Amino acid sequence: MTEFPCEVIRNFSIIAHIDHGKSTLADRSVQLLTGTIPRKVFGANQQVLDKLKVERERGITVKAQTASMIYHSNRKKYLLNLIDTPGHVDFSWEVSRSLAACQGALLLVDATQGVQAQSISVFHIAKERGLEIIPVLNKLDMPIADPSRITAQLQSMFGINPAEVLQISAKTGRGVEAVLQAVVERISPPSGSVHEPLKALLFDSQYDRYRGVISLVNIKGGVMRKGDRIVSCHTGKKYDVTEVGVMYPEEIPVTHLQPGQVGYIACNMKESTEAHVGDTLHQVNAPVDPMPGFQPAKAMVYAGVFPVDTSDFIKLEESIRRLTLTDRSVTIQRESSTALGQGCRLGFLGTLHMDVFRQRLEDEYDANIIVTAPTVPYKVIYRDQTVIVSNPTDFPDEWGPASRVHGVQEPMVKASIVVPEEYLGDMMDLCFSRRADNLDHRYLDSGTSASARVMLTCTLPLSEIVTDFFDQLKSRSSGYASFDYEDAGYKASDLLLGLRIFQMTFLLNGKPVDALALVIHRSVEHKIGRTWVRKLHKVIPRQLFEVPIQAAIGKRIVARETLAAMRADVTAGLYGGHYERKLKHLENQKESKRRMKKIGNVDLPQDAFFDILSTRAK
Numbered sequence: 001m002t003e004f005p006c007e008v009i010r011n012f013s014i015i016a017h018i019d020h021g022k023s024t025l026a027d028r029s030v031q032l033l034t035g036t037i038p039r040k041v042f043g044a045n046q047q048v049l050d051k052l053k054v055e056r057e058r059g060i061t062v063k064a065q066t067a068s069m070i071y072h073s074n075r076k077k078y079l080l081n082l083i084d085t086p087g088h089v090d091f092s093w094e095v096s097r098s099l100a101a102c103q104g105a106l107l108l109v110d111a112t113q114g115v116q117a118q119s120i121s122v123f124h125i126a127k128e129r130g131l132e133i134i135p136v137l138n139k140l141d142m143p144i145a146d147p148s149r150i151t152a153q154l155q156s157m158f159g160i161n162p163a164e165v166l167q168i169s170a171k172t173g174r175g176v177e178a179v180l181q182a183v184v185e186r187i188s189p190p191s192g193s194v195h196e197p198l199k200a201l202l203f204d205s206q207y208d209r210y211r212g213v214i215s216l217v218n219i220k221g222g223v224m225r226k227g228d229r230i231v232s233c234h235t236g237k238k239y240d241v242t243e244v245g246v247m248y249p250e251e252i253p254v255t256h257l258q259p260g261q262v263g264y265i266a267c268n269m270k271e272s273t274e275a276h277v278g279d280t281l282h283q284v285n286a287p288v289d290p291m292p293g294f295q296p297a298k299a300m301v302y303a304g305v306f307p308v309d310t311s312d313f314i315k316l317e318e319s320i321r322r323l324t325l326t327d328r329s330v331t332i333q334r335e336s337s338t339a340l341g342q343g344c345r346l347g348f349l350g351t352l353h354m355d356v357f358r359q360r361l362e363d364e365y366d367a368n369i370i371v372t373a374p375t376v377p378y379k380v381i382y383r384d385q386t387v388i389v390s391n392p393t394d395f396p397d398e399w400g401p402a403s404r405v406h407g408v409q410e411p412m413v414k415a416s417i418v419v420p421e422e423y424l425g426d427m428m429d430l431c432f433s434r435r436a437d438n439l440d441h442r443y444l445d446s447g448t449s450a451s452a453r454v455m456l457t458c459t460l461p462l463s464e465i466v467t468d469f470f471d472q473l474k475s476r477s478s479g480y481a482s483f484d485y486e487d488a489g490y491k492a493s494d495l496l497l498g499l500r501i502f503q504m505t506f507l508l509n510g511k512p513v514d515a516l517a518l519v520i521h522r523s524v525e526h527k528i529g530r531t532w533v534r535k536l537h538k539v540i541p542r543q544l545f546e547v548p549i550q551a552a553i554g555k556r557i558v559a560r561e562t563l564a565a566m567r568a569d570v571t572a573g574l575y576g577g578h579y580e581r582k583l584k585h586l587e588n589q590k591e592s593k594r595r596m597k598k599i600g601n602v603d604l605p606q607d608a609f610f611d612i613l614s615t616r617a618k
């Protein structure tokens with residue numbers, strides 16, 4: 001397994017828009033052609049590389065996985081290291097990280113859909129890294145596949161030579177052999193020699209309950225052996241390598257890893273923070289220059305995560321730390337709320353990322369949690385300093401000429417939307433309703449056909465896309481639009497007209513509920529205020545007294561509903577003879593009382609928080 005000189009190693013990745021078939025192609029290559037995994041072990045429809053429960057349930061890849069395969073060609077034995085990457089825009093950080101271990105990439109495009117927003121962004125990431133790109137059209141088994149039109153798109157968008165485009169069906173296996181052959185022929189082998197000092201790139205890590213941190217490494221030079229004593233360039237800490245192995249695609253221990261190889265190591269790293277992604281590892285007494293590493297992931301969306309049972313905080317915090325080891329892009333900070341107790345404020349790359357993290361905490365760590373509404377990081381400029389505010393409760397509630405606040409800047413993104421021409425008008429309306437600027441468009445197909453696709457670009461405030469933008473985009477385009485965005489820095493809110501971004505608080509019986517605070521743009525204050533006040537009115541149980549529910553900006557009340565008083569007699573309406581039912585009702589009431597949160601003097605059941613916060617995220 002380990003006797004592979006560099007020239008027979010190929011490190012490659014599959015990059016594509018979401019759902020274009022990366023995982024299916026990866027599995028097909030692993031299962032059918034190389035015999036790496038006996039088919040009978042896995043169900044016919046189960047994807048081998050999508051290992052997480054959340055991935056199997058949602059049919060998406062959120063975590064890049066690695067698989068090594070042996071491929072025979074021209075009487076030679078090749079070692080192909082395939083790194084499967086996620087397709088959704090929220091996980092593009094995983095994509096660029098995986099590509100650092102590769103020399104080539106398969107650009108997979110669904111031949112029934114053509115080039116989509118994410119195909120464009122991943123193509124550019126791979127191109128910038130100087131990777132050899134092999135264009136592959138997938139889903140050729142479907143009658144609506146249109147390979148000649150999509151090949152023309154690839155040519156006009158990326159300057160790809162049509163003769164180089166491969167056509168396959170990952171589902172049936174047709175053409176997959178030719179893809180592996182192209183990997184061997186077109187992608188160059190990694191460089192590096194066994195005679196150089198050890199230089200290994202740590203590009204991913206995960207946590208194992210028994211062995212501690214397991215790091216995925218790409219050997220750039222030298223040899224990594226079990227028993228080696230290594231040093232981390234980032235921390236200077238020393239470790240003994242207790243195990244080295246390859247992902248085949250399950251872990252298989254080997255005696256050593258050679259230049260070009262991708263594999264895992266265990267070295268008694270106990271803390272998640274020790275495995276620094278992008279770190280360079282070398283032998284003790286044989287220092288090397290550290291590699292440039294990776295751009296740190298930039299959190300775009302923040303939310304508070306609180307345990308339902310406040311006494312579970314320590315356990316929750318530990319679970320979060322463990323999980324961030326397999327998802328290094330999440331940032332963590334402690335936070336406390338009067339309504340929800342002690343919790344953590346986490347930073348995510350997007351709302352899908354946030355949702356997936358929540359589900360993983362629930363699935364893999366059995367956590368029972370409440371997640372507050374997503375917020376983007378604002379820059380608040382005071383006379384003397386600038387502060388990034390990622391929690392609505394920290395947003396200044398003072399404004400006006402005498403205020404210390406000099407200005408507020410909000411994060412912007414450059415958005416690209418690919419859509420059939422007939423939906424262009426709807427997409428423009430949607431973008432304008434979300435404060436779009438610099439709107440532009442271009443045709444992806446040469447000549448205008450009935451199904452011509454258009455790429456629309458514009459700048460949008462990030463806060464406008466973290467709520468229901470994606471749902472709106474899909475529903476207004478009958479599901480045809482695809483969307484991608486990249487960071488476009490900060491932009492000042494309109495100062496001539498006064499500050500336009502505010503903190504909105506919700507008051508129950510005159511008391512603010514900190515966990516429900518929002519930062520909003522002035523143009524939507526009435527709409528949002530009214531919507532959420534109505535929602536709160538619906539979910540808060542009536543109390544023994546009248547409760548005003550208000551949305552406020554500073555001291556100004558923007559919306560109000562009043563919850564009428566009620567005498568809580570849960571047994572009313574149950575007539576004599578129903579003794580058992582009566583008892584059950586009283587017991588239920590006792591149970592739900594136990595789970596009540598007291599906000600001011602208003603009892604709020606946990607479920608009400610769940611209801612409000614889950615609907616708000618949509």
Ligand SMILES: Nc1nc2c(ncn2[C@@H]2O[C@H](COP(=O)(O)OP(=O)(O)OP(=O)(O)O)[C@@H](O)[C@H]2O)c(=O)[nH]1
Pocket residue numbers: 016017018019020021022023024025059060061062085086087088138139140141142168169170171172
């Ligand atoms: N008909 C047909 N369907 C395919 C083919 N390849 C993939 N699919 C289907 O397309 C859907 C998406 O495939 P995946 O392999 O999960 O796509 P992916 O690109 O890995 O998606 P993400 O991991 O979410 O980025 C699944 O329902 C597959 O069964 C193909 O060649 N033909």
